[in-house]
Every structure is written in structure tokens, then in C-alpha cells.
Amino acid sequence: MEDLEHIKAPSVIDRYYTRWYKTDIKGKKGEDQCVLQHSNRICVITLAESHPILQNGNKIKSVNYQISAGCSRLQNKVSGKSKRGGQFLTEFAPLCRITCTDDVEYTIYSCIRGRLLEVNEGILERPELLLEKPSTEGYIAVILPKIEESKTVTNGLLSREEYENVLSNRTGGSAEPEPC
Amino acid sequence: MRFTRQSNSFAIILSYMMLPLKENDRPIVKKLLEAGCCARCVLRFCCLEVQSAYRKSYEDISRELCDFIRDAENKVAQVAGVPEQLTEDPPSKKIKLDTAKIDDQSEDESVLVPTVTDQGNAEPMDSDVCVVCLGVLQDFCDEAHATKISGVVKAENYQFDTMVLSVSLPAQLSVREHSCWLHIKKEVREKSMCLDKDDVIPVKEAFKWIMQGLVSKQLGGIPVVTKISRQTEQFEVGVGFTHPETDSDCHFLAGICPDCFRPTKNKQNVFTRMAVVKAIEKVSDEKFVKKFPCPPPRPASKCIAQDVQCLHVSVFVAGRYNKFSRTLPQTPWVIDGERRMESSVEELIAAPLLSSFRAEGFNFSSSGREDVDVRTLGNGRPFAVELQNPHRARFNKAEVRQLQEAINQSSDKIRVRDLQIVSRDAMGHMKEGEEDKTKSYSALIWTHKDISKDDLMFLEETKELKLAQKTPLRVLHRRPLAVRERVIHTMSTRFLDAHHFHLALRTQAGTYIKEFVHGDFGRTKPNLCDLLKTETDILELDVESVDVDWPPPIPE
Numbered sequence A: 001m002e003d004l005e006h007i008k009a010p011s012v013i014d015r016y017y018t019r020w021y022k023t024d025i026k027g028k029k030g031e032d033q034c035v036l037q038h039s040n041r042i043c044v045i046t047l048a049e050s051h052p053i054l055q056n057g058n059k060i061k062s063v064n065y066q067i068s069a070g071c072s073r074l075q076n077k078v079s080g081k082s083k084r085g086g087q088f089l090t091e092f093a094p095l096c097r098i099t100c101t102d103d104v105e106y107t108i109y110s111c112i113r114g115r116l117l118e119v120n121e122g123i124l125e126r127p128e129l130l131l132e133k134p135s136t137e138g139y140i141a142v143i144l145p146k147i148e149e150s151k152t153v154t155n156g157l158l159s160r161e162e163y164e165n166v167l168s169n170r171t172g173g174s175a176e177p178e179p180c
Numbered sequence B: 001m002r003f004t005r006q007s008n009s010f011a012i013i014l015s016y017m018m019l020p021l022k023e024n025d026r027p028i029v030k031k032l033l034e035a036g037c038c039a040r041c042v043l044r045f046c047c048l049e050v051q052s053a054y055r056k057s058y059e060d061i062s063r064e065l066c067d068f069i070r071d072a073e074n075k076v077a078q079v080a081g082v083p084e085q086l087t088e089d090p091p092s093k094k095i096k097l098d099t100a101k102i103d104d105q106s107e108d109e110s111v112l113v114p115t116v117t118d119q120g121n122a123e124p125m126d127s128d129v130c131v132v133c134l135g136v137l138q139d140f141c142d143e144a145h146a147t148k149i150s151g152v153v154k155a156e157n158y159q160f161d162t163m164v165l166s167v168s169l170p171a172q173l174s175v176r177e178h179s180c181w182l183h184i185k186k187e188v189r190e191k192s193m194c195l196d197k198d199d200v201i202p203v204k205e206a207f208k209w210i211m212q213g214l215v216s217k218q219l220g221g222i223p224v225v226t227k228i229s230r231q232t233e234q235f236e237v238g239v240g241f242t243h244p245e246t247d248s249d250c251h252f253l254a255g256i257c258p259d260c261f262r263p264t265k266n267k268q269n270v271f272t273r274m275a276v277v278k279a280i281e282k283v284s285d286e287k288f289v290k291k292f293p294c295p296p297p298r299p300a301s302k303c304i305a306q307d308v309q310c311l312h313v314s315v316f317v318a319g320r321y322n323k324f325s326r327t328l329p330q331t332p333w334v335i336d337g338e339r340r341m342e343s344s345v346e347e348l349i350a351a352p353l354l355s356s357f358r359a360e361g362f363n364f365s366s367s368g369r370e371d372v373d374v375r376t377l378g379n380g381r382p383f384a385v386e387l388q389n390p391h392r393a394r395f396n397k398a399e400v401r402q403l404q405e406a407i408n409q410s411s412d413k414i415r416v417r418d419l420q421i422v423s424r425d426a427m428g429h430m431k432e433g434e435e436d437k438t439k440s441y442s443a444l445i446w447t448h449k450d451i452s453k454d455d456l457m458f459l460e461e462t463k464e465l466k467l468a469q470k471t472p473l474r475v476l477h478r479r480p481l482a483v484r485e486r487v488i489h490t491m492s493t494r495f496l497d498a499h500h501f502h503l504a505l506r507t508q509a510g511t512y513i514k515e516f517v518h519g520d521f522g523r524t525k526p527n528l529c530d531l532l533k534t535e536t537d538i539l540e541l542d543v544e545s546v547d548v549d550w551p552p553p554i555p556e
């Protein structure tokens, strides 16, 4: 039974998803996000562990999916196998705005092109999930790329290795955050 | 067989009697023969329902029709006071079509007028291809064609006890049939006001009357019948004809009735038989005769017989299977056109069945399915295989048992039980239970935090736990997004070590177990992470039972 201790190596994310990153989004230093792409092409958008929200030690004051007067991601509805009716997003489409207790507001972006399937309403009620479980229960949204773009949709993003290189250049070397 | 004309009028009368035609059929017969109708088509348009008349040899029918016409002229002679001829071998006046006058290029009907010639040794008139059936009832209704059909059936080595003979005719035959009907409508109505186009014997019908018996005889007496129901007639042999020369006969209908000939994606030819028949029904007689010659123009060639097609109805084989491998998908796993995993449950089961039933293809279905890395243990999962076009369909219980053995011998990754032949309808039972029955699973669980036996106790006490389960991300690309309520009826645990335990679950069918354990980004609520207040993951999953009580168990 001892070797069972070592069975747990790859997590659900390790097993089924590929991690992609986008750093300094819109030129804002440190505003990094992660795209978890499932082998079935579905993408889950999360904060990267280096994002200021997870680094600045503040709590979260609010999460707002109303990204403009006329557009709320909460209104998104998909129906059927083909997910009719979902909002189509480009890589710079804002998904939500997160305000921390220091009153700094951050905008979280789609990072990839695709149809919005769902947003995480769980973080509206429990914003702390963003801090506690940023890469699982604290996810931001689920996006389905077009089938013909499923291979190319992550072209502009960084691999895990490239992301780690960016981070080590920022801090000047040693610190390598654990993937979550 | 035929009566040879003897030396008296009695014999002549007898020979007429062999074709039960009436006095008022005479104008119809004469007009049809002149128009270039074959002898059997003449009988059809006389609405003659006596099947044996069609089964006589073509030559005999022709000769008897000519005699029937000649008799009319004799009667005219009698009326004129000339004594009836009773000579040994009277010169037979034959209607012969003056082929020299036929000009295929011309649409001018005047050149198509046939003449009645007085020739003792006339060419047999069946050298001309019938303007209506295009030769189907002339050249394809004999022993030779029956031999060809039965030869194909024998060569394919089918096992069957009744055979359905089906015929597919070129669509333009309907146009020509209608043209011919309009040509003699007046005479038919003079014979009887009650007769209508529906009373004309269809070409198909006449063909079957002649051929069913001949083919049956060649197959050693196996009944050859007309299709009535799907239940009793299992084996169908199709005979098809084409006639490219006259395909354009139908084209004028598209101009009159464009609605009937809308092109569709999967149809290359819009002039299907159904569409042509529908269009003809819509077109008035006046319009039809303006656009298409009456009687129909003469063809230069006869129909081409297509390959004989044999089709046995599908046989369904059901049973239950175990899957003992975590690297075996249920169905072939193909990603981007590339095969993953070398085999599959359905292939392992179907391969021995395909060769034993000598079937051309199969469809596999089952009561739910498991993931590639999930085993199915216990009593197994109900499945059914449709075997398409089986050349052998009858297996007794011992033979089915041998088949089951053969499947089980072929691989240790799966095992099959309760194998049996079932009806198509019985397959429905398999899907009925799919949604509302209970399923039992056993899973190996990992926990992030250290756990003790006591930490697991409360799971045993948790009954009828309601879950709100969003469509798992792993299947969301092909299933609609929804939140479904599912119930975990009971759970029991077996502690292994500080990070591992076995979890046995009895759940409502349709519960996603993996997502219940790891939470699927919090999309299944509550999940095992919530219950144990630590990250949990599923390392192994087995289906312990699928509680669908079909197919019935077969005692060992």
C-alpha cells in the first residue's frame, strides 16, 4: 500500500488540460492570465498565479460581469449541442472586472477567440474562491473555440515553460511559482 | 405449352379460349399491337387478371393474339358470305410492324404508323422492343432470366426459407404506360365504363406473376413471394432495369410540373419513379398528349438488366459484457482521423458475429457506456449488435452458446454472457432502463489532506444525496450545457491509507462519478472535495452493475 502514496502525481488539470499563458495583458505589468485547454478544445480562463490580485495580499471587494452599460456576461445563454446564442469573443474581449479592497480594479480578458459558454457565478457569491482556488473553483469563464481554430487559437499564448521564463526574468532569476 | 392448331375450327376456338379475351377486347388488342405493344402488355391493357395467361411462352401469347385478331377478320368474312376456312394450316395473318418505316430521329408520328401485313412466314413480332415495357416483359420473363437471378442467389449462399422478388423499373416506363393508356382509353371505356387506368395490370405485377414461379423452381421450391410485411419476409432479391436511350422521356414533365422535381443534395437524379408518377397525376390528358407522343415512340434497344441485389433483413444479437481493461475504449477511438488504442469492446464482440452470420456490417449499441479507463464488472452491461445483410441468420441455442464461447476465447479484455438472438423491437428495452435505473460503482480516491477512517464515517451515513451537476467540461463540446439533478443513493468506504480509500456508490443512472469526486471546477455541487473539505481526485473507477434487466439471463 505504501506505493499508493506516490500514485497521485498528475492532477485533473495535468491529465486533461494544457496550460497556456498571456502576460502583461494590454501592457499592464504583471496582469497575467491562464488558459486551460482541454483535449476536447474547451478552454477554461483563470487568473495566472502571478496576477496582482493573487500577489498583492488584498481581499476581493467585488466581481462584476457587467462589462459595459449594454453588455453583461451574465446574460450569456447557450442552447443545444451547437451552443447557439453564446456571445462570440475575440482575444481582447473583457470578461469581468475585479475590484480589490485597495479599490484597484482589474479587467480580465478572454485571451482567445471563441464562443462564451459560461461564466463562474460562484465567484460572485464567494469572491474568496479566486484567491483560494484560482485555477479550479475560482475560474473566470469557459470558452469554446471554433472547431477549425482549435489548433491555432492558442498561437499567440505562452507555454508553461515560456511563462516561467518570463517570470524568472521579472524577478531576476530564482523564484518559480508552483503550477496550481 | 400450347395447343397446335389442328384441322378443325374446334381447335382454333380452343386456342382463343386459352387467352380469356372477350369480343370487345378486340379493338384494344388490335390498336395496341399496331402501336408496338408487346403481347404481354396487350394482356395488361386488357386488364386480364388471369396469371397463367402471362406465364405462357412469349411466342405462344403472340401467336394466340394474332389468331384472336384474325378470327375477327374471319368473322367479317363470314358475314360477307365467304365460308370459314378449315384448312390444315391456315395462313396466319400477322400483324407486323413495318420496321422499314420507323425513323427514330423523327418525332413525326405519321412515320410510325404500323401496318398490318399479310405474311405467312412473317418475322416474329417479338423482335421489336415493346414501346411500353421496353422489353421487360419480352426478354426478361423467361427461364434464362430466372436462371440468372437464382444463380446470383445461390452464389451468395444465403440461408432463407422465403424470398421476396422486387423489381425496379426505369421511371420513364410510367410515362410510356400513361401515353399508351391515353392511346386506348376510348376503346377500354367502350369495353366497360367501369374500367380505369388502375385496372391495367402493372408491369411489375405481370413480371412477378411470371418470374416468381420460375425462380422458385430453380431454388428447389423455396417460396418466392410479394412483399407484404417486414415480419415474415426476411430475404429480398432485387432486379433492376435501366434504359438510358429513353431517359429523356421524363424531361418534359419538369417543364409542366417543376414542383415535383426539386433537386436535393443526396439525389443526383430528380426524375425518380415516385416524382414521375406524382407529376403524371397532376398533368391533364390534353397537356400530356401535346408534350408526349401517343402511343409512345419506338425504342431501338431493350432495357439493360442491372446486377441482381440480395438483401437479408438485419439480425439482432444481444447480451451483456464485462470490460476488464483500462485501456480499451467501447467504440473505436479516432482523433483527427488517427486511431488511438488498437481495439474496442464493439470490435471484439462484433468480429466473431460478423464472420458467423456472414454479415456485411454491424451497428453496436448498449445501455450507457463507460470511459476508456473504466472497467465494467459484475453482471456486465447490456448491449445489442445489429448484423446487416446476414447470409446466415438461423442459429440454435447451442450454436449461439458456441458463438459466445468464440467471443470469450478471442480476448481476455472482455467477457460476454447471456448472448441471444432478439427482435428489433426488443432492443427498445435496453434503452428504456438507461435513464432511471440505478448504477453501482467502485472508485479509488486520493485525498490531498491526511485522512483517518473516522473522517470517512459520515459518508456511510449520507443517503439520497442530491447533486446539481453541470454538463462536465469533458463532454461539453458535444452535449448541451445544462444543470441536472442527480442522486447518490448510498456510499460506503474502505480505508486504505492516509491519502487513499475505496468508495462504493449506488447512484441514479446518468450521474457523472469522476466529476462528483474532483468537482469539475466546482461545477458539480456538492462534490467529494466539499464533503471531505480537501482536494480529492479519482484514480480508478469500475462499474459494478448496470441494473437494466434486459436481455433476460440465459442459464449456464
Ligand SMILES: [Zn+2]
Residues within 6 Å of the ligand: B037, B038, B039, B040, B041, B042, B130, B131, B132, B133, B134, B135, B136, B137, B138
Ligand atoms: Zn411490353
